[in-house]
Amino acid sequence: MRHLPVLIPILPLLSALLCLIFSRIERRLGKYAVLAALAASFFSSVLLLVKVTQSGENIHYYMGGWMPPLGIEFVVDPINAVILAVISVVAFFVCMYSQAFLKESEWLEQGGFYALFALLSAGLLGMTITGDMFNLYVFLEIASISGYGLIALGRGKSVVASFRYLLLGTIAASFYLLSVAYLYAITGTLNMADMSRLLMHQLDTPNVLLAVSMLIVAFGLKMALFPLHGWQPDAYTYAHPAAAPIVAGLMSKAPALALLRYLFSIITVESIYVEIGLKAIGFLGACGIILGSVMANAQKDFRRMLAYSSVAQIGYIAVGLSLGSVYGLIAAVYHMVIHAFMKSLLFMVSGALQYRYGEVSISIDMLGGLNKHMPLTTASFVVAALSMIGIPPTGGFFSKWYLLLASLEKGQFLFIAVIVASSLLNAVYFFRVIENIFISKDAELTSLQKEERLEIPFSMLMPIVLFGIAILAVGLFNSYFVEEIIRLGLPEVLAV
Amino acid sequence: MTIYSIRPFFAVVVPLFAAFFIMLSGKKPNLREFWTVLASFLTAFIVFSMVPEVSKGNVYQYTVFRFTDTVEFTLRTDAAGMLFGCVSSFLWIPVAFYAIGYMRQHHEKEQTGFFAAFAVCICSAVGIAFSANLMVFFVFFELLTVATYPLVFHARTEEARFSGRKYLIYTLSTGQLFLAGIAVTYYLAGTCDFTAGGFLSAETAPNWIMQILFLLLILAGAVKAGMMPLAGWLPSAMVAPTPVSALLHAVAVVKAGAFCMIRICGYVFGPAALTALGLDQILIWFAAATIIISSLIAMKQDNLKKRLAYSTIGQLSYIILGTAMLSPLSITGALYHIAAHAIMKVTLFMCAGAVIVTAHKENVSEMSGIGRRMPITFACFTVASLGIAGMPFIVGFISKWDILLGALEANRPLVLAVLAISALLALSYLIPVCYTAFFKEDKSGEFTAYGEADKRMLLPICITAVLSVVLGIFPNFGGHLYTFAVSAAKEITGGLIGGGFL
Structure with missing residues (x-):
C-alpha cells in the first residue's frame, strides 16, 4: 500500500520498456503488458483517491526514501488523484480500442506503437503526480516525445504535423525549463511545496514575473490555448487513428493541471503577476472559445472539426482557472475530467468510421444513415455531442453551470455571454453532424470489414459505449465529484 | 402537508423506460406498440393516483438525488403542476392509439424512433409539470427540445430538415438564455425552488437587472408557447406527422412553454414584483397582439394543419394573457385553459390527421362535402371548433369566461375588447371548415360514399370530443382540474375574490 503512488507512473514506464521485448516473443504480448500496467495504475489511483478523500490528508511519497527538498517527492491530493484515475482509465480503454487497428501488423510496429502509447501514459501520469519541478519537466518531455511519435505514425500529412508540434513543443519545454531556472535562482529548491514556502516573501520579484509569463506560454502551448494552438488541429487530425483519442483527450489535461498547480499552489494568487497572468489567461480562453467554435463550424472534415472544438473546450478550462474562485476551479477541474471522456469518445467514433470504411479523412457529408449501420456508435456519439453542447444531464452541462456561477460571483458578465454564444455555436456544428447522420441519404460507403453481428469489433465498441455511459454518469453524479473530491483538493489560497 | 413519496418520480421514469423498451x-x-400503450396507461394511472390527495391541498414530493452541489433534483406535485401533469399524461392514451393507427395506415418509416422519441417527450412534459425548481425544470425543458427534434424532421425531406433547423435555432438559443437567467436567479436569490407568489422581489436587484433577468427567463417559454414574434417555428413544424402535431404542438411542447411562463410569472417573480417592474403590461400587449394577428393569419391558411397551428398560437396567448393580468380569476382561467385548449386542439388535429390518412386531403378548399363521407369526424371537429370559439357547455367557454372575468377584475377594458374580437375571429376561421365539409356541394363527387377513418383513429377522436363537452358542463370531471386551477391561482395571488365556477 505504501508504494502505491510510485506504481502509477512506473508501471506504464516499465511496460513501455518491456513492450518491444515481449512483442518479439509473441506479437500480442507487449500489448497485454501495457494493458495490465494501465489497469494496475488505474486501480492504484482509485485506491489512493479513496484513501486521500477519506483521510483528508495528502499522501506524500519519497522516491528512494530521499526526503525532500533533496529527493523527488510524489504528492497525491484529491484533485490530482481524480485526474490520475481519469488518465489511466481513458488510456486503458483507448489501448483496448486500438487493438483492432494493429491486429495485422508486424511485431515491430505493434511493439513500437504500444511502447509509445505506454510512454505517453506514463509521462502524463508522472506529470500529474509529481511534486518536483524538474521531475515534471522530465515527464513532460517523456509525454511530448512519445506524443510526437504517435502523431507521426498516422497517414497523410502526419509527419509534417508532428514536426510542427515537435518544434513548438520543444519551445514550450524550454520555456518551462527556463521558468524553473528563474525560480530556482532565487530559492535554490526544486520541490514544489518547498518552493511555495520560500517564494512567499519574494512574490513580487522580477524572477517571478519572468517565471509566470514563461509558464503561461509553456503550458499554454502544451494545452493548445488560443493563440498558441496552431499546431493542434493538424496534429489531432493526422494522428494515428488508434492514438488520436488519447492524444486529443488527455495530452492537454496534464499541462492544464500543472498550470493550475503553479498558479494557485506554488506561486499563488498573492503575487500580482499571477493575478495579471490569470486575467490574460481568461481573455485568451474566452477568445479561444469563440474562435475555436467558429473555426469548427467552418470545417468539412469531421476530425478537424473536433480538433477545433478542442481549442474551444480548453478555453473553458482556461476561463475557469482565470476566475480562480471556488466555483471557477471546480469548473476547470470538472471540465478536465468530462472533456477527457468526451473528446476521446468523439475521436474513437471517428476512428471507428475510419476503421470500418477505410477512408483517410472522414468528411461530415459522408455520415448519412450512420444510425442504421452503426446504431450504438451513433447513440454514444449523440450523447457526447449533447454533452459538448451542454444539454443536461450530460456532464458538459455542469461545467457550464459552475462556470456560470463563478462568472456571476466575479461579476464577469462577458464570460456569461461567451458561454452562451459558445453553446450555440457548438450546437450548430454538432447538430449539423447529427442532421447529416439522421436526415441525409445513406452515404455510399463500402465496409472494408466482414459483416459481423456487431457493427465494429467488440474491443472498439465497448470503450465507445462505456465512455458514453461515463459521460452521463459523471454528469448525474457531479455533486459527488464536486463535493467529495474536487472541493477537498482546492488550493488554500484562491482569488478573491 | 407534504407527502414524501416516490410516485412523482415513477410518473416521470415510466415513459423513459418505455422509450428504452420501444x-x-x-x-x-x-410488442413495440404494446410498450407505448402500457406506458401511457401506467403513467396516467400513477399521475391520477395522486389527484385525491393533491385536491385536498397536499403535495407529493420526492428528491431523487443531489443534482449539483447545492441544487437538489426534486419532483413536487403542487396544484399547477398536477394540472399540467394530468393533462399531458391523460392525453397520451388517446393519442397513443391514434398514433398507432395513423402511422400504420400512413405507412410511415422509422416508426421505432418515432414512438421512442414520443415517449421521451411525454417523460419531459410530466417532468416539466412536476419540477420543484428551475434547474430540474430546465433539464426537462431541454430534454423536450432534444426529443422533439427527431419528430419534427421525421419525414426526412428537405422541408423537414429546414423545419428541424428552425425549431432548434428558436428553442436552443432561448434555452441557453434561460440557463443564463437561471444562473443569475440562483446567484441573486440563493435558491431556485418554485414558490407560489414568487421568491424574487423588485428590490432583489436594480430594476434594469430584474427586467433583463425576466427577459432571459421568459424568452424560452415564449418561444415554446409560440408568442409572436417568436412563433415562426410552429407553423413550419407542421411537417411532422399529425400525431406529433396533435400531442406535441397542441399539448406537450407549446403547453410546456405556457406552463414555463406561468412558473416564471407566478412562482419565480410573483405578481407583486411583476407589477412593480411594469413587466405585466409588456406581456399583456404582446399576448393580445399575438391573439389578433395569429387569428388573422389563420383565416388565410388553406392547409388545415397550418390553420390549426396559427389557431394554437392564438389560443396559447390566451394563457399568457390570463397569466399576465395577474388577477386571481384570470390566472384560474389561464391554468384551466391549458387543459381546455389541449383537449379541444387534440381533437381538431386528430380530425385533420384522419382526413389526411383517409381522404388524402390537406387543404380546406378540397374538402367540400367531405362531411358526408366522414360525418363522425367532422361532427367532432365542429364540437371542438365551437369550443375554441368559446361556446357555452363546451370546455373552452369555462376558461375563456374566467379570463374575461379576470380582465374585468383587473380593470382592463381593452383586453375585454381583444377577447371579444378574438372569439369572433376564431369562429370565422374554424366554422367555415365545418361549413365546407357539411354544406358545400361536392363537385368532384369523391365523398359520396360513407367512409370513416380507421377505428383506432376514430375512437380517440370521439373520446376527446365527448370529454370536451363533459368538462364544459362539469369542469371538475375526472380529475379535479378546475379545483387545481383555482387553488393554484389562490396560491399565486394570495386570495380569490369571487366569481368563477366554484
Whole structure:
C-alpha cells in the first residue's frame, strides 16, 4: 500500500520498456503488458483517491526514501488523484480500442506503437503526480516525445504535423525549463511545496514575473490555448487513428493541471503577476472559445472539426482557472475530467468510421444513415455531442453551470455571454453532424470489414459505449465529484 | 402537508423506460406498440393516483438525488403542476392509439424512433409539470427540445430538415438564455425552488437587472408557447406527422412553454414584483397582439394543419394573457385553459390527421362535402371548433369566461375588447371548415360514399370530443382540474375574490 503512488507512473514506464521485448516473443504480448500496467495504475489511483478523500490528508511519497527538498517527492491530493484515475482509465480503454487497428501488423510496429502509447501514459501520469519541478519537466518531455511519435505514425500529412508540434513543443519545454531556472535562482529548491514556502516573501520579484509569463506560454502551448494552438488541429487530425483519442483527450489535461498547480499552489494568487497572468489567461480562453467554435463550424472534415472544438473546450478550462474562485476551479477541474471522456469518445467514433470504411479523412457529408449501420456508435456519439453542447444531464452541462456561477460571483458578465454564444455555436456544428447522420441519404460507403453481428469489433465498441455511459454518469453524479473530491483538493489560497 | 413519496418520480421514469423498451423491440411492431400503450396507461394511472390527495391541498414530493452541489433534483406535485401533469399524461392514451393507427395506415418509416422519441417527450412534459425548481425544470425543458427534434424532421425531406433547423435555432438559443437567467436567479436569490407568489422581489436587484433577468427567463417559454414574434417555428413544424402535431404542438411542447411562463410569472417573480417592474403590461400587449394577428393569419391558411397551428398560437396567448393580468380569476382561467385548449386542439388535429390518412386531403378548399363521407369526424371537429370559439357547455367557454372575468377584475377594458374580437375571429376561421365539409356541394363527387377513418383513429377522436363537452358542463370531471386551477391561482395571488365556477 505504501508504494502505491510510485506504481502509477512506473508501471506504464516499465511496460513501455518491456513492450518491444515481449512483442518479439509473441506479437500480442507487449500489448497485454501495457494493458495490465494501465489497469494496475488505474486501480492504484482509485485506491489512493479513496484513501486521500477519506483521510483528508495528502499522501506524500519519497522516491528512494530521499526526503525532500533533496529527493523527488510524489504528492497525491484529491484533485490530482481524480485526474490520475481519469488518465489511466481513458488510456486503458483507448489501448483496448486500438487493438483492432494493429491486429495485422508486424511485431515491430505493434511493439513500437504500444511502447509509445505506454510512454505517453506514463509521462502524463508522472506529470500529474509529481511534486518536483524538474521531475515534471522530465515527464513532460517523456509525454511530448512519445506524443510526437504517435502523431507521426498516422497517414497523410502526419509527419509534417508532428514536426510542427515537435518544434513548438520543444519551445514550450524550454520555456518551462527556463521558468524553473528563474525560480530556482532565487530559492535554490526544486520541490514544489518547498518552493511555495520560500517564494512567499519574494512574490513580487522580477524572477517571478519572468517565471509566470514563461509558464503561461509553456503550458499554454502544451494545452493548445488560443493563440498558441496552431499546431493542434493538424496534429489531432493526422494522428494515428488508434492514438488520436488519447492524444486529443488527455495530452492537454496534464499541462492544464500543472498550470493550475503553479498558479494557485506554488506561486499563488498573492503575487500580482499571477493575478495579471490569470486575467490574460481568461481573455485568451474566452477568445479561444469563440474562435475555436467558429473555426469548427467552418470545417468539412469531421476530425478537424473536433480538433477545433478542442481549442474551444480548453478555453473553458482556461476561463475557469482565470476566475480562480471556488466555483471557477471546480469548473476547470470538472471540465478536465468530462472533456477527457468526451473528446476521446468523439475521436474513437471517428476512428471507428475510419476503421470500418477505410477512408483517410472522414468528411461530415459522408455520415448519412450512420444510425442504421452503426446504431450504438451513433447513440454514444449523440450523447457526447449533447454533452459538448451542454444539454443536461450530460456532464458538459455542469461545467457550464459552475462556470456560470463563478462568472456571476466575479461579476464577469462577458464570460456569461461567451458561454452562451459558445453553446450555440457548438450546437450548430454538432447538430449539423447529427442532421447529416439522421436526415441525409445513406452515404455510399463500402465496409472494408466482414459483416459481423456487431457493427465494429467488440474491443472498439465497448470503450465507445462505456465512455458514453461515463459521460452521463459523471454528469448525474457531479455533486459527488464536486463535493467529495474536487472541493477537498482546492488550493488554500484562491482569488478573491 | 407534504407527502414524501416516490410516485412523482415513477410518473416521470415510466415513459423513459418505455422509450428504452420501444428502441429494443423495433423489429416486432406489435410488442413495440404494446410498450407505448402500457406506458401511457401506467403513467396516467400513477399521475391520477395522486389527484385525491393533491385536491385536498397536499403535495407529493420526492428528491431523487443531489443534482449539483447545492441544487437538489426534486419532483413536487403542487396544484399547477398536477394540472399540467394530468393533462399531458391523460392525453397520451388517446393519442397513443391514434398514433398507432395513423402511422400504420400512413405507412410511415422509422416508426421505432418515432414512438421512442414520443415517449421521451411525454417523460419531459410530466417532468416539466412536476419540477420543484428551475434547474430540474430546465433539464426537462431541454430534454423536450432534444426529443422533439427527431419528430419534427421525421419525414426526412428537405422541408423537414429546414423545419428541424428552425425549431432548434428558436428553442436552443432561448434555452441557453434561460440557463443564463437561471444562473443569475440562483446567484441573486440563493435558491431556485418554485414558490407560489414568487421568491424574487423588485428590490432583489436594480430594476434594469430584474427586467433583463425576466427577459432571459421568459424568452424560452415564449418561444415554446409560440408568442409572436417568436412563433415562426410552429407553423413550419407542421411537417411532422399529425400525431406529433396533435400531442406535441397542441399539448406537450407549446403547453410546456405556457406552463414555463406561468412558473416564471407566478412562482419565480410573483405578481407583486411583476407589477412593480411594469413587466405585466409588456406581456399583456404582446399576448393580445399575438391573439389578433395569429387569428388573422389563420383565416388565410388553406392547409388545415397550418390553420390549426396559427389557431394554437392564438389560443396559447390566451394563457399568457390570463397569466399576465395577474388577477386571481384570470390566472384560474389561464391554468384551466391549458387543459381546455389541449383537449379541444387534440381533437381538431386528430380530425385533420384522419382526413389526411383517409381522404388524402390537406387543404380546406378540397374538402367540400367531405362531411358526408366522414360525418363522425367532422361532427367532432365542429364540437371542438365551437369550443375554441368559446361556446357555452363546451370546455373552452369555462376558461375563456374566467379570463374575461379576470380582465374585468383587473380593470382592463381593452383586453375585454381583444377577447371579444378574438372569439369572433376564431369562429370565422374554424366554422367555415365545418361549413365546407357539411354544406358545400361536392363537385368532384369523391365523398359520396360513407367512409370513416380507421377505428383506432376514430375512437380517440370521439373520446376527446365527448370529454370536451363533459368538462364544459362539469369542469371538475375526472380529475379535479378546475379545483387545481383555482387553488393554484389562490396560491399565486394570495386570495380569490369571487366569481368563477366554484
